[in-house]
Amino acid sequence: MSPPSQDNRQRIIEAAREAFTTEGYRSSIERIAQLAGVAKQTVYNHFPTKEALFEEMTRDNMNIFSVPLAGSPANPRQTLTEFGLMYYECILSGQCSAWIRMIAAEAPRFPDMAARTYRVGPAAMLDQLADFMRRAMALKTLREDDPRLAAEILYGMLSGAERTRMLFGIERESYEQKQRVEAIVDCFMRAYQSQ
Amino acid sequence: MSPPSQDNRQRIIEAAREAFTTEGYRSSIERIAQLAGVAKQTVYNHFPTKEALFEEMTRDNMNIFSVPLAGSPANPRQTLTEFGLMYYECILSGQCSAWIRMIAAEAPRFPDMAARTYRVGPAAMLDQLADFMRRAMALKTLREDDPRLAAEILYGMLSGAERTRMLFGIERESYEQKQRVEAIVDCFMRAYQSQ
């Protein structure tokens, strides 16, 4: 090979992410090639079909979803607040919004991709969160209850109304994220404090 | 006119709803005509362009979102449980799921349609719910707090994880809806009972 092939491959994947998340699957190969600054044929040198490129791109961008849950179950209020802030930062960002919208739109056409993304993204996060709840419940820093349900409830409170607005393309109303996250975690703690 | 034109118009809109929600906007006019049992030209007799048909269809189907909130603020647990059950029934049904997915997918292309649907659907429901919270708080059957936030929190707990699964096309895990709704409302009541 002459000009470094791996560079081109990565540039194409990056361009595909850009194009697919903003224009959906209908975005054309020619457009992607143009965004990558590469000839159309070069795209086909690296990926046999548009579908293959799409699948590769989704595989390459899955890490976009991971939000770490670091912190001790001894102090759930603090740990969950930190987690909630990071969640808002990452998951409700413009980039991630476009990504989720695109996944949702193409889920019927690419069910495997959607299921894989769900497993790596939301499902993994829920598992992590449920595990945290279980440990906190064992420590009696949260009331004894179904840890999975607790995880889903917190997840729901955090994403719920915001996620809906984001899906409909409604601009975020202006308010303090920090304040909102704290109010939500406070609500969660009222419901789940050990008595 | 000979064969009743209004019938055809309604059949076309119905077919468009079916086609657009299952295949997205990419579904063809020919396909819609076929579903409606009508000639392609007849579609164009009623709607000038594909976009116009789409807009009309979304206007016609907006009522799909309305979930009534009937019941007294004197007994929030019961009223909210009934509301939650109806919400699950309606909003998380296959038909409504496909609808939401389609809206989300086409929101960038039809921002007006998306905003309108948001106003009539989720926003109206949140308003209704917030009003209920306000009245219950005035009655001291719920703790004094921000009623809008309370509404969004309950809405989030109800739709959160389920909505995500639905967007990703993940089959509902089998559990009792009623049990889940009751657990969620119970959690909400723990957080919002007046002390």
Next chain:
DNA sequence: ATAATGTTGGACTGTACAGTCTAGTCCATT
């Protein structure tokens, strides 16, 4: 140098589809 390999740009094929046009049919009103 030369062979091998990747890239380029442009021409090309085939398909799918929006939207138009036409010739003919069916029915209700006059």
Next chain:
DNA sequence: AATGGACTAGACTGTACAGTCCAACATTAT
């Protein structure tokens, strides 16, 4: 009976795009 508006079937135009082909070019390894 005649007029006119809606319907049908199908041909047709133009465009967009996936995917292929090819001839010329650049770079690196031998």
